[in-house]
Amino acid sequence: MAGAFGLKGCQKIRGPQLRNLLEAKDFILLDCDGVIWHGETAVTGAAKAVSSLIRHGKHVVFVTNNCTRPRESYVHKFCRLGFTDVMLEQIFSSSYCSALYLRDVVKVRGQVYVMGCDGLRTELEGAGVPCVEEADEAGATIYDCALAADVKAVLVGHDDKLTFLKLAKASCYLRDPDCLFLATDNDPWHPLSGGRILPGSGSLTAALEVSSGRKATVIGKPSRFMFECISSQFSGAEPAKCLMIGDRLETDMLFGSNCGLDTMLTLTGVSQLEDAHEYRDSELSANRGLVPDYVVDSIADFLPAFEEVDEQSD
């Protein structure tokens, strides 16, 4: 149903319409933070909704720009927060996809300099991609520190141990035009409790883009590469059969739209309905991809829709 004045998108959906939409899709792609949980707290009803989707035969796939943990650690988190039927193969994080990109797409020969968390390094090493060991040089500066000779890629992610020296080293490695420049994702910041925020990978990437005078290749949403990873690992993951659900217009909705998927915004995270309307009503065609096709308050809204199905089939 198009908007009142012919404006496509932002259709608030529930009940039978929601049920019909879900029935038409085989793959449900879900962002994590702001959709199924906030940090260490599950969104009310989210675990049940995910279980229902799986029980109704849907392939549920998690697509997260969070690059701080290896996938193994995600399985534990899912379980801890009540999502007990999620398996490793369903999890596509920007760190995992970065490892795939380095190993399978560019087939990097040499070491990778990681400006990111240990979890990112673990994911790379698990894929057989060697990373520069961060030397413990007390008091070293960029004037006198050691630089590895065979660095063929710099990968930036979220790095809560960022130092000036790391930024400077990464900038120096990028002087070599043969050294690739990758970013796990471009998320600018993440909300914390009490009105605080956490600078995201996009913030660190911007710093390095300025100091190196280069642009990073972004692996995570909204870039299409994560969908390529999914469709290479699940046969039948055709765009028309997929629904992308997320809480952030600039990453999740744009990702879905870039990949030709139907998109759904949940209002449990960063973006608000007004933000979506603003993009919808703007005259910039570049904003089209940021407008969700559908909107729900929460993925817990899936439960009543499913209950009706269950009642019908009883």
Next chain:
Amino acid sequence: MAGAFGLKGCQKIRGPQLRNLLEAKDFILLDCDGVIWHGETAVTGAAKAVSSLIRHGKHVVFVTNNCTRPRESYVHKFCRLGFTDVMLEQIFSSSYCSALYLRDVVKVRGQVYVMGCDGLRTELEGAGVPCVEEADEAGATIYDCALAADVKAVLVGHDDKLTFLKLAKASCYLRDPDCLFLATDNDPWHPLSGGRILPGSGSLTAALEVSSGRKATVIGKPSRFMFECISSQFSGAEPAKCLMIGDRLETDMLFGSNCGLDTMLTLTGVSQLEDAHEYRDSELSANRGLVPDYVVDSIADFLPAFEEVDEQSD
């Protein structure tokens, strides 16, 4: 003299032409790094050239985006490198001008959070602008660290002690729309020996712009504010009477052009003649301001020009 095909700028100048130009100017504005010195090494002949300018009655003013030292420390550096007749009043650094901006222009009430070197903090405190004391909270994170209540400005400069926590704190302070966002300068990087580079203030500013979703007000070159500081402290510093000399097209030449000054590129620093020609020959009118009016190999070229004057007056 316009270029061969009517292209203005990049006039290589020496001898009598250079002498005539210098005679027409009362104020000679000089960038420091790449023009009169490289780090701790003076450019050959630069100290003599500066002395000659002063002896010939020119007001010589140093305009530097380097924000790491207070002005007192600059006087020592000038002296140490052979520029023995330079006084405090001739030095306009982006840290000094940031202090003036906070104290006299926006008249900040409250504390300033500084993401920069101790020298920047010293300059602010010298001007009576209070800065947030950086707490020594071992193991603190943005989740649990203390945040000051009365921060009314965040000032970013070069910070070789940058940490993720500092970036996160600055991002949190900037959530308050009444908190000003300033950058000492926007220099992207600085050359070091051995092909290494040092990320500049512009790199850290970019990180904070992304994490805060705001744009910084830049104090240093190419913004006009530093010229306003100079003209408020020297009567007679009319644009037509000033020549801006620097080594970087994107900062020094654009600064001169933004302020309506004649500009001169020295080839002892970052920018090369080919870079200037590229801007001159480009069709983008936005690039006009990056094209120097004049070019010299080094400010040591001033010496023969002056010698001729001295010979004439002997």
